[in-house]
Amino acid sequence: MSLALDAALIATLLWIAGASLTSRDLFRAVVLFVVFGLLLSLAWARLHAPDVALAEAAIGAGLTGALMLDSIGRLRRKRRPSAAEKR
Amino acid sequence: MIRLDVAVVAGGCVALGVGLAALVVGLPPVAGDLAGLVASRVGDSGVTHPVTAVLLNFRAYDTLLEVAVLMIAALAARALPAEQAEQRDTRPGSPVLEALARVALPLAILVAVHLLLVGASRPGGAFHAAAVLTGAGVLLRLAHELPAHAIAGERRASLLLVAGVAVFVAVGTGAAGVTGHFLGYPPAWAGELILLVESVLAVSIAFALWALFP
Numbered sequence: 001m002s003l004a005l006d007a008a009l010i011a012t013l014l015w016i017a018g019a020s021l022t023s024r025d026l027f028r029a030v031v032l033f034v035v036f037g038l039l040l041s042l043a044w045a046r047l048h049a050p051d052v053a054l055a056e057a058a059i060g061a062g063l064t065g066a067l068m069l070d071s072i073g074r075l076r077r078k079r080r081p082s083a084a085e086k087r
Numbered sequence: 088m089i090r091l092d093v094a095v096v097a098g099g100c101v102a103l104g105v106g107l108a109a110l111v112v113g114l115p116p117v118a119g120d121l122a123g124l125v126a127s128r129v130g131d132s133g134v135t136h137p138v139t140a141v142l143l144n145f146r147a148y149d150t151l152l153e154v155a156v157l158m159i160a161a162l163a164a165r166a167l168p169a170e171q172a173e174q175r176d177t178r179p180g181s182p183v184l185e186a187l188a189r190v191a192l193p194l195a196i197l198v199a200v201h202l203l204l205v206g207a208s209r210p211g212g213a214f215h216a217a218a219v220l221t222g223a224g225v226l227l228r229l230a231h232e233l234p235a236h237a238i239a240g241e242r243r244a245s246l247l248l249v250a251g252v253a254v255f256v257a258v259g260t261g262a263a264g265v266t267g268h269f270l271g272y273p274p275a276w277a278g279e280l281i282l283l284v285e286s287v288l289a290v291s292i293a294f295a296l297w298a299l300f301p
Contacts, residue, residue, distance in 0.1 A: 051212075054211070070300055
């Protein structure tokens with residue numbers, strides 16, 4: 001049972017990583033990256049490393065995701081400065 | 088039709104992955120029983136959680152350097168020119184975000200203090216507490232309650248950044264005066280010293296991470 005869970009976790013991790021890297025839409029890529037981080041923290045928990053799992057969920061998925069979303073918002077504002085002013 | 092650059096990058100990634108995997112599989116077994124060594128000496132560390140004992144006592148030097156790297160990165164990020172006033176997002180913050188930030192901030196501080204204190208005996212500690220604090224700080228920023236340019240030029244802000252490493256080095260040097268080893272805490276005081284270092288580190292790390300959000 002746990003072997004099936006681990007195999008599914010590994011397969012999903014690889015799939016999400018590939019999807020995030022190949023996504024043309026930056027927003028979609030970042031959301032997939034956050035999902036990847038959360039799944040990776042699950043993997044750490046499965047490896048009996050709760051400390052690393054906590055750090056991965058908080059820093060890897062949460063903060064890095066927020067930082068990249070912030071960058072996307074900034075890029076969009078820069079590309080359309082007039083549109084940002086109008087809103 | 089696969090583009091050449093994509094193929095090269097993908098090929099490089101696969102080669103790196105296979106090479107790393109081959110190296111890891113071929114590694115010689117770790118000399119000595121490290122886990123057993125830690126377990127036998129955890130009583131001298133001042134804490135009961137073996138991970139915290141390694142990070143803040145047995146291998147405190149690594150943690151000190153790690154925090155120093157983070158501090159330098161944050162200082163460099165702060166040195167970048169601030170966003171021009173006309174580029175600033177001047178739209179009013181969302182009232183939903185503002186309400187959420189008001190509820191989440193006290194809860195985040197509570198959780199962070201809990202994580203900090205619980206680190207002595209269970210998974211937790213300065214880095215986790217700092218991440219939670221930073222999350223609350225980012226929420227405040229998104230709600231336009233605490234904009235970056237309000238504190239960008241503050242000298243005190245840089246002091247907060249440096250405080251973690253400064254206190255860590257001061258405690259390590261003080262310990263050297265007692266035991267003769269840099270960061271070699273006397274066992275009788277180790278618990279209190281680790282708590283002191285972790286408390287200041289949590290604030291410093293939180294501020295360093297938060298400083299990366301311009």
